[in-house]
Amino acid sequence: MTFTAPSFAPGATLSGDGVEFAVYSRDAARVDLCLFDNEGEKELARLAMGRGENGFHRVFVEGATAGTRYGFRADGVYSPDHGLWFDPAKLLVDPYARELDRRFVHDGRLAVFGAETADIVPKAIVTRDRPVAVKPPLFRPGGxxxxxxxxxxxxxxxxxxxxxxxxxxxxxxxxxxxxxxxxxxxxxxxxxxxxxxxxxxxxxxxxxxxxxxxxxxxxxxxxxxxxxxxxxxxxxxxxxxxxxxxxxxxxxxxxxxxSDRHGATLSMRGLDNLTYYRHVPDRPGELINDTGCGxxxxxxxxxxxxxxxxxxxxxxxxxxxxxxxxxxxxxxxxxxxxxxxxxxxxxxxxxxxxxxxxxxxxxxxxxxxxxxxxxxxxxxxxxxxxxxxxxxxxxxxxxxxxxxxxxxxxxxxxxxxxxxxxxxxxxxxxxxxxxxxxxxxxxxxxxxxxxxxxxxxxxxxxxxxxxxxxxxxxxxxxxxxxxxxxxxxxxxxxxxxxxxxxxxxxxxxxxxxxxxxxxxxxxxxxxxxxxxxxxxxxxxxxxxxxxxxxxxxxxxGDTAFLTGEGDVEWLTLAGAPMTVADWEAPFAGTLLVLLKTPDRQQKRTVRLAIAINRTHGEQALALPPPEGRDWVSLLAANQPPTGSLPARMVEIFVENY
The missing domain is CATH 3.20.20.80 (Glycosidases)
Incomplete structure (x- = not known):
């Protein structure tokens, strides 16, 4: 697919003496820029955009400022069976719009050829570039x-x-x-x-x-x-x-x-349906619906x-x-x-x-x-x-x-x-x-x-x-x-x-x-x-x-895979290593997971014991002998284990040093 990236920014670019507008449409015969009043209600001007070889249509509006409200109209062949939806009665939202003057509201006219939509379609607003300081992400995998x-x-x-x-x-x-x-x-x-x-x-x-x-x-x-x-x-x-x-x-x-063939013409469909959406090969009028959304x-x-x-x-x-x-x-x-x-x-x-x-x-x-x-x-x-x-x-x-x-x-x-x-x-x-x-x-x-x-x-x-x-x-x-x-x-x-x-x-x-x-x-x-x-x-x-x-x-929260070589043990609630029979029992529902981990509070490496009981009855629990002073429950105010695990419960213990 041959395409030359433009040397300019698509959308509306504000400069000292006006605004340049640029929008892509490979197949439109003509694209017009429509300028509106401050309320976005009255169309003040309709300007033909010049077409470049790379498929972008551009026009510079001298004196335009931040806050200018605008939209596009694209004219050309209207033939949905061939994937062409050009309708100059449709006001189209800039795919690069950074701000809109109102919300989108569904209206039947949005899907009717020849029905004017400028009164119901949001207008894009020219904005002034206000970048922030880009800092490294706070979030890390495992969070x-x-x-x-x-x-x-x-x-x-x-x-x-x-x-x-x-x-x-x-x-x-x-x-x-x-x-x-x-x-x-x-x-x-x-x-x-x-x-x-x-x-x-x-x-x-x-x-x-x-x-x-x-x-x-x-x-x-x-x-x-x-x-x-x-x-x-x-x-x-x-x-x-x-x-x-x-x-x-x-x-x-x-x-x-x-949406689908019966949906609204609001932006990308009206500008260049064949570019922005996927179609069945050799059937350009048929949209591929891998999303279930049309x-x-x-x-x-x-x-x-x-x-x-x-x-x-x-x-x-x-x-x-x-x-x-x-x-x-x-x-x-x-x-x-x-x-x-x-x-x-x-x-x-x-x-x-x-x-x-x-x-x-x-x-x-x-x-x-x-x-x-x-x-x-x-x-x-x-x-x-x-x-x-x-x-x-x-x-x-x-x-x-x-x-x-x-x-x-x-x-x-x-x-x-x-x-x-x-x-x-x-x-x-x-x-x-x-x-x-x-x-x-x-x-x-x-x-x-x-x-x-x-x-x-x-x-x-x-x-x-x-x-x-x-x-x-x-x-x-x-x-x-x-x-x-x-x-x-x-x-x-x-x-x-x-x-x-x-x-x-x-x-x-x-x-x-x-x-x-x-x-x-x-x-x-x-x-x-x-x-x-x-x-x-x-x-x-x-x-x-x-x-x-x-x-x-x-x-x-670690993302490294467990190896079983000193980092984890899989035990029964009685503290014995899990056997194949334990794992494969049809209704096996209990497990004791022993993890080795740093403890940021005790500032040393400790063992955690995660006890799982999905059964509807209380189960006996025997933790391994502690390497430290004792085991304490993290969910029960650091109380020692009671020797049993209630039904439908996950409990977690740590060695207290």
Whole structure:
């Protein structure tokens, strides 16, 4: 694919005497720049852009300043069957827009040829370049990532002023910072905060997208979440950093909200559909849908690769973020012959001078052919590990023959991350995420309950490896509630004591529920909003203790694979080495893990004993003779072992010297 990179910056570039506008379109016969008044309502001028040989259309507007509102119109052949969607009635958002004057709102006219859309499409705003000092990332592999939906997280926080609730700026409020610090969060991972549009089936249902995984402008912040623009994001990143907390942005470069053939024409489709999206070979009118969202961004095309790299660099340069999580990241590695760890875009991200030291986290799958690529991304990419999620759930649910798979995942999933010669785990261990049950709902619902989504409970995953402890959903039965709480504590312990990087979704530390909805993307309401007054403070304290233990003992967050040569022993609860029969017993559910690790408190190397009992009965426990003075429980105020381990529990002991 022949393409010459431009010597100028795409988008709107402010200079001393005006603004240069540049946008790519290989196939448009003509592209016009449209300038609007300060309210973005009245079109003041329409200027023809000159076409260059490399496919960029450019025009310089003398006297234009920061704050100028603009959009594009592209004219040419309109033939969707041939992948051409040029319609000069459609106002198009600059793919390089840095700021928008309003949110995207779905309207039927966006998909109708010849229907004027200038009154409903956001206008891009020319911004002045305000870079921040780029510092090394605070976050390191092995740390604790806290997944946050910004709006849901703070909408009901009693201490956050109402004018700030639901915004990125609210994360810098002292009460919110105090919660993050109590938990020992190393980095917040912000679910999408760039501008998105609702899926077209939601408005008729009275619903709206609350997750943001349906983007239009890839580097423009959504005015709902970040009303103060890039300055608000940069200030929040700085405030978090001052407390030792990094910021990771969850970004979507796999599809756009323009959706399928029946979707909206808002930006890339109207400018150059054949360049920005992948199509079935020899059938240019048929979009490839490896994302399940109607279209697939063509990450193999040089223009798209540059847009992605520039978007990532924009957030590092102007907000100082620590790194990125990539939604459906397999798309980024897709080329003509399928996924490759050496795909141009992945290689360019890893080599880019501004990006190569950033945190990079892949969601290593999509729904296309060969889409499941867990363990196959190039270093230094960390990867969401759904095998850890499922193996931990199946083990604690009580399924047969689950001890071995659970322990393998618990120890860093060497079976996955060593197969290309790796010596360290790149796993991001998690039990629940935004997509699926909350942790509390996992142990309270045997099946999903998505009726509120308006699709007759057909949407969302059917197999969640969940259980309800004897009664479905809400209950007042004290025994059921106690069992559920014990399960949540055991699951939290399994996560925080696992090897590698860990991720917890906001609210799971306190028993947040979505009433069994496992696909709550369209619930921007009390279903997803975090009810701070309902959180279980005892569970929060349990998570905080586990986090402090993880920080105290480096072996827990270490990414090097365990060797069994002095670093770990696998024992029965009686203190004897595990045998093949012990591992392979159909319902094996107990284990004692002995780790050797530095102790930052005692300032010496010690042994940790992690005792696991998934059974429903109390088990006898015999720890090995201590090499120090005695064993003490880290979860029970340094009390000595009692000689037994309660049902459905993980306990952790340290040698006291």
């Amino acid at each position: 604790f990532v806290y997944e946050v939906a910004v709006r849901a997280f703070t909408m009901l926080h009693p201490d956050v002023p109402e004018t700030m609730r639901g915004t990125v700026g609210a994360l810098a409020h002292p009460a919110v910072l105090a919660h993050l610090k109590r938990l020992g969060v190393d980095a917040v991972e912000l679910m999408p905060i760039t501008a998105w549009i609702d899926e077209r089936h939601l408005p008729p249902l009275g619903l709206s997208n609350s997750w943001g995984y349906n983007p239009i402008a890839l580097m423009a912040l959504d005015p709902r979440l970040v009303p103060g623009g890039m300055k608000e994001l940069a200030d929040t990143v700085a405030a978090l950093r001052a407390e030792g907390i990094g910021t990771i942005l969850d970004l979507v470069f796999n599809h756009s909200g323009e 279209n697939t961004i063509a990450g193999e095309h040089p223009v798209v690769r540059q847009l992605v790299l520039d978007s990532l660099g924009h957030f590092v340069r102007h907000a100082g973020v620590d790194g990125f999580r990539f939604d459906l990241a397999t798309i980024l590695g897709r080329e003509a012959d399928g996924f490759s760890a050496r795909a141009a875009l992945l290689s360019e991200i890893c080599a880019d001078p501004l990006l190569k030291d950033r945190v990079l986290i892949a969601e290593p799958w999509d729904i296309g052919p060969g889409g499941y690529q867990l363990g196959n991304f190039p270093a230094p990419f960390l990867e969401w590990n759904d095998r850890f999620r499922d193996d931990a759930r199946l083990f604690w649910r009580g399924d047969s023959h689950r001890l071995g798979p659970f322990v393998t995942a618990f120890a860093g999933s060497a079976d996955i991350f060593s197969r290309h010669g790796g010596t360290e785990t790149r796993s991001v261990n998690f039990l629940a995420a935004h997509d699926g049950f909350t942790l509390a709902d996992l142990v309270s619902h045997a099946v999903k309950h998505n009726e509120a989504n308006g699709e007759d409970n057909r949407d969302g995953h059917n197999e969640n490896h969940s259980w309800n402890n004897g009664e479905e959903g809400a209950t007042t039965d004290g025994m059921v509630l106690s069992a559920r709480r014990a399960d949540v504590k055991a699951l939290l312990s399994s996560l925080f004591l696992s090897r590698g990087t860990i991720m917890l979704t906001a609210g799971d530390e306190g028993g947040r529920s979505q009433d069994g909805n496992n696909n709550a993307y369209c619930q921007d309401n009390a279903i997803t909003w975090m009810h701070w007054d309902r959180l279980d403070d005892g569970l929060i304290e349990h998570a905080a203790m586990l986090s402090a233990i993880r920080k105290r003992f480096p072996a827990l």
